[in-house]
Structure formats: C-alpha cells, structure tokens
Amino acid sequence: MQMFSFINIFRIVALLEGVSYILLLFIATPIKYIADNPEYVKLLGMPHGLLFMLYIILAFMLRKDMKWTNNEFGLILLAAIIPFGTFYVDKKFLKPQKNG
Template sequence: MLQLFRVIALFEGISYILLLFIATPIKYFLDEPKYVKWLGMPHGLLFIAYIVLAVIVGANLKWDKKIMRVVLLASIIPFGTFYVDRAYLKQ
C-alpha cells in the first residue's frame, strides 16, 4: 500500500504542477482552455486517491495528527507531495 501511495503522490504532484504552471497560464494568456480540461479530471482523480490512500497509510503507519495534517495539507501546496515522499514515505 505504501508503494502505491508513493506512486499516486508522485503523479498527483506532477499533475498539479502541470495544471498550475502550464495549463492555467495557457488558458488565461492564450485563451486556450482545453489543456485545463485535459489535466483537470486526471488531477482530480489523483487528488482523491491521494487523500484516501493518505488516510489508509496513515492509519497503518500510526501517524499522529500532526503528521497526518502535514500529509493532507501537502496535497494542496505545489511541490508538497514531493516533500511528503522524502520526509515521511521513504524508508
């Protein structure tokens, strides 16, 4: 389960960065919204999977509330999932 969470965290982080720093500027500066549509749904699914797996892995690893808050908050901060992987998931 931990390895699956690490993979989902990686892809969630990458999709979030692409959405924020590539697709959104293209939408507003070049008036081309299709990239946001293409990246939005996969990112949304990866985000939900990240949250669900964070709760499951957190329960299995017996994370305290502080670690759990950091892991969950990382999902809405750009590059946050990469920090979580390095700080809490690598063994």
C-alpha cells in the first residue's frame, strides 16, 4: 500500500479536521465568550476552515473508488459538522479492516 495514497491523506485530514473542530468548539469559543478573548478563535478558525474544505474535497475524490453508497457518503459529509464525527468516519469507513 502506498504511504501517500488519497485514503491515507484523507485519514490524516479527517483527524486534523476533527481535532481542530473540537478545539474550536470546546476551547476557543468558550474562551472567546467567557474570557472575552477572541484570539484562539482567530488562531484556529482559518486552519479549521481549510481542513474542512479539504475534507469535503477529498471525500468527493474518494467516493467512487471507495464505493460508498449515497447514505454512507451523506454520513461521511455530515460527520464534518458533528463533533467527533470524523473519528467515527475513520473507524467505520477508512481504517483497514482486519479479517479473522
């Protein structure tokens, strides 16, 4: 298996997108509103946005090769806006399955 296959790149992007989303939602946003400090939202917002767009683009690129059904593909796209959703996608749809 190639080290830099689209599936591996997608797995890395999914992980980073998920982590950036959790940090944005559960750390940066509360700090912005509770401590009146928007710096962390400014710091994390742009990278998260880029990772989100990359996640969506890679999902579309991989859809045919991965043979995802419409429902699976919809769930994969929806996972990008649900906290911890990309971790579920990695475990359910991307991680190589071991037989036996």
